[in-house]
Amino acid sequence: MLLDTAPRRPGVFDALHRIGALARHNLIIRLRDPGQMISYVAMPMVLMLVLKPLYVRALDQGATQIATGLMVMFSVFAISMAGNAILSERTWRTWDRLRVSRAPAFELLIGKTLPLFGVMIAQQVILIVYGCLAIGLPVPPSPALVLLAIVIWAFTLLSLGAALATLVRSHGELSVITDVGALTLSSLGGALVPLSIMPGWAQTAAHASPGYYALDMMQAAVRGDVAGILPSAAVLLALGLAAGAFAARRLARGWSRGGLL
């Protein structure tokens, strides 16, 4: 006799149950392969410490520049975590197996990205706290505002990583794009050198880099400047929503013969 496999519950509880199962599953995968997570936290910590004397002597807000700048730069590197996590589903050929389940595409995406979102937020929180404790970053007057900025930036990065994962053909390709892209976008955005002392063309080009808006938003949040974070937050949210919608649409079709490739 066949069992009735799923007692019919209100849809929202079923959906939460499935998303929870997927998030737990993806968290286990992440925790069993923590190399990237550790390196994207440890590397900026080391660099902040080494570069602090130089920045403090050279710039008025040197500690803020190096702490927020490297936080933004290494959070952009973390795009590759999101990309790899999604691309691995293709390598392992597991995405289609999930698509056959009761979970619709949006649940699969939420369950897949939730742990990554948590990792990205944790990375940035750790770096900000480290900046305050070890680098001399002024303690933000409004931690909630900093957290909001971190959440917005993590969402944008996650969406960009997911969109990228649906476009590239291999992990190698993803790695090249994220490494070169992270360095270029964050440097151009003023993560390493303040925009004010960069050449004119770079100051103009910076407005095309998400890193610029992230740094602007993050520094405003550290100052406790609510009005200051709004323009950059709006740009990043719009970018995140567009990239997220693109990724969701592509991933809903899967990687089978009629799908992405």
Added chain:
Amino acid sequence: MLVATDLVKRYGDVRALDGFTLSVAAGEIVGLLGHNGAGKTTFVEIVSHLTRPDSGQVTIDGRTPSAARGEVGVAPQHLALYPSITVREHLELYGRLAGLRRAALREAIEELSVVLRLTEIMDRRAGKLSGGQQRRTQAASALVHRPRLLLLDEPTAGADLETRQAMLDVVKQRAGEGAAVVYTTHYLPELTELRATIAVARSGRVIVRGACDELLRDLPGEVRVTLDDEEEIAVSTSDPAAALIDLLGRVNRPVTSVDVRNPSLDDLYRSLAVTHAS
């Protein structure tokens, strides 16, 4: 249970399905045969809602594949497992996605681990398993929620004898409980053991469908008699027993061996290949 009517699916210039029609009743095992490229995998993808047909219709228990998701268990041809996740965690994931909870989930996992001989490796990561163990894990994760329709696409490809037997046992068990099963394979004796009805696909459509006995009835078997001087006499016949009696009556010399072979699915498959090629 499953009714697919006149499915057409093109990939560029290639017509993967070209009027594919097949129905499977509850409790029935249909052995879907065909060369590579005959359309078997595309059919499985359409029924499991991974891709949509260009035209034609599929219903599962009267519902569309989209609405019936979760009632279908799919074990694809290729291995699709998470290397760093254990066998138990795989079954928990797919069970939970299908709506199983706590005791029901534990019972389903326990039962499958015994039936598919996974008990010893439940806490081992999939990436560390042998090919056969991975096959069984994959099948278990397709079966854990007791789907009403099972789509098994070459589930024993490259599998060892233990895996093959375990797989056949569980398929028979589930069909006995009322599940409809579509079983694609290149190992034809498996279908005889499963007592499957047969559908043969070619060039994107089902060209023959029926019970195994019916399909084999008109095919010739073979009688082969070896004489004492090692001379062999072979007769192709639709009635091997009668042919043997007749042959032994006519041969006036000592016989060292007799081989009677009834028509098999291999013969059916070969004969269809010749018929349709010509």
